[in-house]
Structure formats: C-alpha cells, structure tokens
Amino acid sequence: MNKCIRVPIQYAEKVRIELAESGRLDLKRKIKLIDINQRFLEIPVTEDIEGFETILQEDAEFYNKWQSLEDILRDKISPDELKKLPSGWQIIGDIIVVTIDPTIDHLKLMIAEALLKMYPSCNTVVRDLGICGQFRLPKREVLIGNNTETINKEHGCLFKLDVTKVMFSKGNLHEKKLMSNIGNDETIVDMFAGIGYFTIPMAVHAKPEKIIAIEINPQSYGYLKENIALNKVEHIVEARNGDCAELTPKGVADRVLMGYVNTTHHYLDSGIAALKPEGGIIHYHETTPESLIFSRPVERIENAALKAGKKVEILDCRKIKKYSPGVWHVVVDARIC
Known part of the structure; x- marks a missing residue:
C-alpha cells in the first residue's frame, strides 16, 4: 500500500528530515508537489504518522523498478500467498524488522531477500514474533545477516541497541x-x-x-x-x-x-x-x-x-x-x- 501524508510546503522539509531519521520515509517513492488551494508536498511513508492524516497516494512515482514487495515476488508465489505478504516493516539503523504471517512461513527467506533488494543499505533482516516476559523482551528470528546490534538515528539523537534484546x-x-x-x-x-x-x-x-x-x-x-x-x-x-x-x-x-x-x-x-x-x-x-x-x-x-x-x-x-x-x-x- 502506497501510504503518504500531505504537508504544507513551508513545513515539509522539517517533516521529511524527521521521517527519514526515524526510518518511516518510503525511499522507494518520490515526493510530489500537490496544489489544492494550497501548495502541499505529498511525502511517501511506510506507516501511519501521528499528527497527520495518512492517505493512499495516487499515481505514485518510484525511483527504481522495485515498486513494492509484491512486485518483486509476484511471479514467484501464488495469488493467495501474495495477499499475505507483509504490508509494512521497520528500518532500525541498518536492520529490517518484519512481521510475517505464519501461514507463509515457508516464504520467509524469500521475503527477507526481497526486502534487502529494496533497501540495499541494510544488511540484516529480523522477523518479529512478539514480546514476552516482565521486561517485554522481543521474540525475534534472524532471517538474513548476523549483526543484530545497530545505531539508529532519530531526531538528531543516536540510539544503540540490539533488536533481538530490547524493544x-x-x-x-x-x-x-x-x-x-x-x-x-x-x-x-x-x-x-x-x-x-x-x-x-x-x-x-x-x-x-x-x-x-x-x-x-x-x-x-x-x-x-x-x-x-x-x-x-x-x-x-x-x-x-x-x-x-x-x-x-x-x-x-x-x-x-x-x-x-x-x-x-x-x-x-x-x-x-x-x-x-x-x-x-x-x-x-x-x-x-x-x-x-x-x-x-x-x-x-x-x-x-x-x-x-x-x-x-x-x-x-x-x-x-x-x-x-x-x-x-x-x-x-x-x-x-
């Protein structure tokens, strides 16, 4: 799903930077200028953004041929499996954290490989399996890569963490x-x-x-x-x-x-x-x-x-x-x- 938010043009760059730092800017799609009684920039995002109305972007423009996870895997899996592909994921530093439907467990490595094609700056894909215990520890499975520790930049701050050990x-x-x-x-x-x-x-x-x-x-x-x-x-x-x-x-x-x-x-x-x-x-x-x-x-x-x-x-x-x-x-x- 090609989600986006519309931001008045005078505030758009500040919002874009914050989204990029938090990993919620969709780097596959281009930012578009929209003129509806007021000039907006339509900023592509990977998830709903608090404080903004999230809408589906019409006529999305992509930077590369890999428009979506579905596009990469469309000719490799069945239509039913295609419907069950994850629609969103988190980019934390150089690590992708994704939730995968248990009914397509057999596709997990294929999904991980496709995600790395979409985000070449990342080197590890981790599957999210929920949380457990008093400390609400993450349950996660490493699908590709061996480095689960990363540094995430957000709002001008640096956060070092191991995605398999802390939320x-x-x-x-x-x-x-x-x-x-x-x-x-x-x-x-x-x-x-x-x-x-x-x-x-x-x-x-x-x-x-x-x-x-x-x-x-x-x-x-x-x-x-x-x-x-x-x-x-x-x-x-x-x-x-x-x-x-x-x-x-x-x-x-x-x-x-x-x-x-x-x-x-x-x-x-x-x-x-x-x-x-x-x-x-x-x-x-x-x-x-x-x-x-x-x-x-x-x-x-x-x-x-x-x-x-x-x-x-x-x-x-x-x-x-x-x-x-x-x-x-x-x-x-x-x-x-």
Whole structure:
C-alpha cells in the first residue's frame, strides 16, 4: 500500500528530515508537489504518522523498478500467498524488522531477500514474533545477516541497541519530539527510561539541569549507559539500574516521565512523591480501553494525588497510537501541587 501524508510546503522539509531519521520515509517513492488551494508536498511513508492524516497516494512515482514487495515476488508465489505478504516493516539503523504471517512461513527467506533488494543499505533482516516476559523482551528470528546490534538515528539523537534484546518503537516520534522541547534547566526523573527513548532527546535538545533515568532491565540499562555516552550527555544524565518503586528519589523533580504502559498506575505514588514539595508536572502513560479515554487515567492521577494530599490540574490528554483492538496508548500531562 502506497501510504503518504500531505504537508504544507513551508513545513515539509522539517517533516521529511524527521521521517527519514526515524526510518518511516518510503525511499522507494518520490515526493510530489500537490496544489489544492494550497501548495502541499505529498511525502511517501511506510506507516501511519501521528499528527497527520495518512492517505493512499495516487499515481505514485518510484525511483527504481522495485515498486513494492509484491512486485518483486509476484511471479514467484501464488495469488493467495501474495495477499499475505507483509504490508509494512521497520528500518532500525541498518536492520529490517518484519512481521510475517505464519501461514507463509515457508516464504520467509524469500521475503527477507526481497526486502534487502529494496533497501540495499541494510544488511540484516529480523522477523518479529512478539514480546514476552516482565521486561517485554522481543521474540525475534534472524532471517538474513548476523549483526543484530545497530545505531539508529532519530531526531538528531543516536540510539544503540540490539533488536533481538530490547524493544525500539518508532510509533511515538511525535511524543519524543514534544518531550525534547520541554524541561530546560529543570530536574527530571524518567521512571521507565529503557535505552533512553525520552531521556536522550530531552538531554540533547532541552538541556535540563539533571535527568535521573531509572531502568530495571539490565540489558536496556546497559544500552542506556552507552547512549548517554554516545550522545555526550553524561554531565546531565544519571542512570540507575533497578525497580522504580525502590530507586525513584523523593522531593527533587520539577517533572516526572512515566513512559511505560500496562502497570504504570502502580507507580503513581512514587511518581508524585518524586516531585518537589511545591509541586511539578507528571507525564503519565497508560494503555486504556477506548470506552475509558481519558477518564480512567485522569481518575487514577486524581486519586493518587488526593492520597498524597495534593491537587491536580490536567494540562493535556493525547492519544499516541492504537495498542491493540479497542485499546489506546494515551498520555496525560498533569500539574500536581
């Protein structure tokens, strides 16, 4: 499917760069100028982009003869198999991560070879088989290549990771960019830091006074430490390895990031306690049934604040992406005082 977004021409180059850095710019297709009462650039993308309406591009123009995965494999597989080919994948550094329907398992190597034809700058193809365990570790099968460690560039930041050991989501680039613009001269606690998804952009761009980044998964923590050094923000970020319930400091933060989902509400007491006595802002992430957007996360924040003897002002509520059928990943920004 030839997905694209339409961006007013004065903003298009900035958006194009961000999409290229996050690996979501479709490099096979050309950017087109569209004039519909206003001049737009139609930018080809590999997936839906938050903050934009994603549409199907008509009369797409391609840079090379390989227009799509279907075009490469059309004469090699059956029509039924053709319909089951993956319609999207992630490019992380020089690694392609793809989900393949189990019913066409026998085609996995053929699919991997075709993807490398489409992306000659990549050298490894990895099949995504879901996530498992407390640390939400990726289950992945290497199809072609032997190097699963890479460096991904995104929004002017470098993220080193092993795609078979830690997760890397490109679906919340807008939220990362938003966080990178706030926190100047503040003390920030990032309670679920991972490899530095929010910590690194904030440290690089917002220049806070200090970030205390906490991560329980030893492997993610190892890459967090490497990424702090890679981005030269050791003077800003203090990394801690362990459980947020035990390692979150009290009474020091102007701002607290709670960027985990599923069980984040269990840590709200710790997040609120981390704020300075005069208060501060919490960015609270949660996976919420569609019927409870945004009532459940707001209610949980209000209850936790009440328990701590604090007041709440809801500053913003945002949808990040669809997490599963009927469930949304959302963020609530709240001032606690």
